Amino acid sequence: xLKIYNTLNNQKEEFQPIDANQVGIYVCGMTVYDLCHMGHxxxxxxxxxxxxxxxxxxxxxxxxxxxxxxxxxIITRAIENNEDIYTLTNRFIDxxxxxxxxxxxxxxxxxxxxxDSIDKMIDMIENLSKKGLAYQGKNGxxxxxxxxxxxxxxxxGKNLDDLMAGARVDIESxxxxxxxxxxxxxxxxxxxxWPSPWGDGRPGWHIECSAMSNHFISNHFDIHGGGMxxxxxxxxxxxxxxxxxxxxKFVNTWMHVGFVNVDDEKMSKSLKNFFxxxxxxxxxxxxxxxxxxxxxxxxxxxxxxxxxxxxAQSALKRLYNAINGLNNKVxxxxxxxxxxxxxxxxxxxxxxxxxxxxxxLFEIAKQINIERTxxxxxxxxxxIQLVELGNYLGIxxxxxxxxxxxxxxxxxxxxxxxxxxxEEARSSKDFAMSDQIRDELFxxxxxxxxxxxxxxWRRK
RNA sequence: GGCUGGGUAGCAAAGCGGUUAUGCAGGGGCCUGCAAAGCCUUUUAGACCGGUUCGACUCCGGUCCCAGCCUCCA
Numbered sequence: 001x002l003k004i005y006n007t008l009n010n011q012k013e014e015f016q017p018i019d020a021n022q023v024g025i026y027v028c029g030m031t032v033y034d035l036c037h038m039g040h041x042x043x044x045x046x047x048x049x050x051x052x053x054x055x056x057x058x059x060x061x062x063x064x065x066x067x068x069x070x071x072x073x074i075i076t077r078a079i080e081n082n083e084d085i086y087t088l089t090n091r092f093i094d095x096x097x098x099x100x101x102x103x104x105x106x107x108x109x110x111x112x113x114x115x116d117s118i119d120k121m122i123d124m125i126e127n128l129s130k131k132g133l134a135y136q137g138k139n140g141x142x143x144x145x146x147x148x149x150x151x152x153x154x155x156x157g158k159n160l161d162d163l164m165a166g167a168r169v170d171i172e173s174x175x176x177x178x179x180x181x182x183x184x185x186x187x188x189x190x191x192x193x194w195p196s197p198w199g200d201g202r203p204g205w206h207i208e209c210s211a212m213s214n215h216f217i218s219n220h221f222d223i224h225g226g227g228m229x230x231x232x233x234x235x236x237x238x239x240x241x242x243x244x245x246x247x248x249k250f251v252n253t254w255m256h257v258g259f260v261n262v263d264d265e266k267m268s269k270s271l272k273n274f275f276x277x278x279x280x281x282x283x284x285x286x287x288x289x290x291x292x293x294x295x296x297x298x299x300x301x302x303x304x305x306x307x308x309x310x311x312a313q314s315a316l317k318r319l320y321n322a323i324n325g326l327n328n329k330v331x332x333x334x335x336x337x338x339x340x341x342x343x344x345x346x347x348x349x350x351x352x353x354x355x356x357x358x359x360x361l362f363e364i365a366k367q368i369n370i371e372r373t374x375x376x377x378x379x380x381x382x383x384i385q386l387v388e389l390g391n392y393l394g395i396x397x398x399x400x401x402x403x404x405x406x407x408x409x410x411x412x413x414x415x416x417x418x419x420x421x422x423e424e425a426r427s428s429k430d431f432a433m434s435d436q437i438r439d440e441l442f443x444x445x446x447x448x449x450x451x452x453x454x455x456x457w458r459r460k
Numbered sequence: 461g462g463c464u465g466g467g468u469a470g471c472a473a474a475g476c477g478g479u480u481a482u483g484c485a486g487g488g489g490c491c492u493g494c495a496a497a498g499c500c501u502u503u504u505a506g507a508c509c510g511g512u513u514c515g516a517c518u519c520c521g522g523u524c525c526c527a528g529c530c531u532c533c534a
Binding site: 007010027028029030031036037039040041042043044071072073153156157158159161162163205226227228229230231232233234256257258259260261264265266267268269270295296297299300301303305307308310311312314315318321322324347350353355356358359360361362363366369370372373426429431434435438442447448449450451456458 | 461462463464465466471472473474475481482483484485492493494495496497498499526527528529530531532533534
């Protein structure tokens with residue numbers, strides 16, 4: 001039985017889909033004006049793990065993740081670069097897809113772009129106007145009237161008067177209430193624009209997710225997620241829009257992924273303390289990054305540091321070392337210990353507890369290492385299981401030997417030649433020579449390992 | 461000020477009212493020509509103060525501290 005922590009009531013609760021044959025999940029995706037950083041990576045990877053698990057447990061899952069391809073930052077950046085917004089956003093959408101691939105993230109079922117759904121947004125704003133929840137300000141912008149939606153604040157646990165008392169409410173004379181937010185923005189002359197009943201303009205940020213989730217999934221669906229910083233105001237506003245327009249419950253379960261921190265501070269573009277996925281991929285392989293991202297629970301903060309990613313790399317290598325050299329072909333499946341799989345599944349069923357799930361992988365690895373000499377069939381069976389469960393999380397996707405050798409600057413044949421030379425030295429008991437060759441290779445990042453089956457090598 | 465989370469061993473990170481988390485790192489041993497990998501073993505815990513309980517890291521209350529949101533942000 002799957003339990004998920006729901007931001008709506010700050011509790012773990014049993015997940016019961018509206019329709020067990022068709023689970024709907026919508027995740028707020030990227031605003032594509034720059035490269036994705038590690039914070040984005042965490043959201044992509046976590047919801048990838050979440051949807052993989054949902055797909056294992058329900059016959060059909062519709063996973064929608066939007067692309068915000070129109071907003072102020074995009075317009076500003078396009079002007080800076082002297083290019084049109086589509087040239088800019090297409091470039092960063094491609095980059096995002098490449099990054100996802102590196103991280104082993106499977107594509108969502110639908111990735112709608114905001115600019116393809118402008119008509120849906122206009123319909124929704126019109127609907128809100130009819131219901132007295134939207135009005136046009138003096139400057140021509142259309143605003144949502146927050147005071148007219150009585151449940152405003154239910155997701156984030158805020159109430160309007162506390163927000164009013166806060167110091168950081170912006171003063172916008174065109175609004176009836178400072179907390180009202182923009183649904184439709186009137187275009188300035190040189191900006192991208194679409195026709196609407198309120199004049200040429202573009203949508204506000206929040207309306208796209210309401211319109212697209214309602215259109216591509218339903219007015220009422222199972223799971224809506226995103227980064228924790230979206231809880232307020234973005235998701236709060238989505239609720240106001242969708243429930244205001246449709247007069248029915250919008251989302252059953254709200255999920256929010258914690259931040260990637262740098263020196264215990266949130267990684268963000270405004271703080272300029274961010275590392276792009278590409279930056280990090282220069283020094284680590286994608287699977288190491290993925291391991292790092294799932295090594296803490298999704299709601300906890302995750303500190304980005306070299307030490308922590310190095311730790312992830314060592315840990316992942318331990319798993320690959322365990323499966324390395326086993327034939328992965330075993331007829332006797334009764335040798336597989338189903339207890340591991342049960343515990344693995346119940347870890348994920350407990351609000352997607354990936355650290356717990358990973359710890360079971362290490363238990364299997366240990367068992368493989370214990371059995372591999374005296375009971376190779378059992379070890380092979382366990383290694384099949386380890387790979388299978390690892391794949392479930394999107395790791396251990398590579399051939400162990402290839403993975404452990406990757407990134408070597410020396411060619412396979414050069415290394416083999418050195419190993420042969422060393423073998424000759426060893427057989428004539430010239431251990432000084434033998435050790436010298438091993439040390440030379442070590443300096444070049446190659447580790448040699450002698451076993452009864454001969455000498456093998458891997459990357460440091 | 462309001463609202464969320466959280467404070468676990470050298471580092472990272474979980475579960476759990478009583479019994480080894482797990483990974484990395486460190487010590488000792490086994491294996492090895494020596495290593496590496498691996499196995500065995502071992503050292504470091506639960507911010508603080510009360511309460512409940514036969515027993516609390518785990519439940520309850522309080523104190524202190526940290527992060528996040530309340531402005532665009534994943």
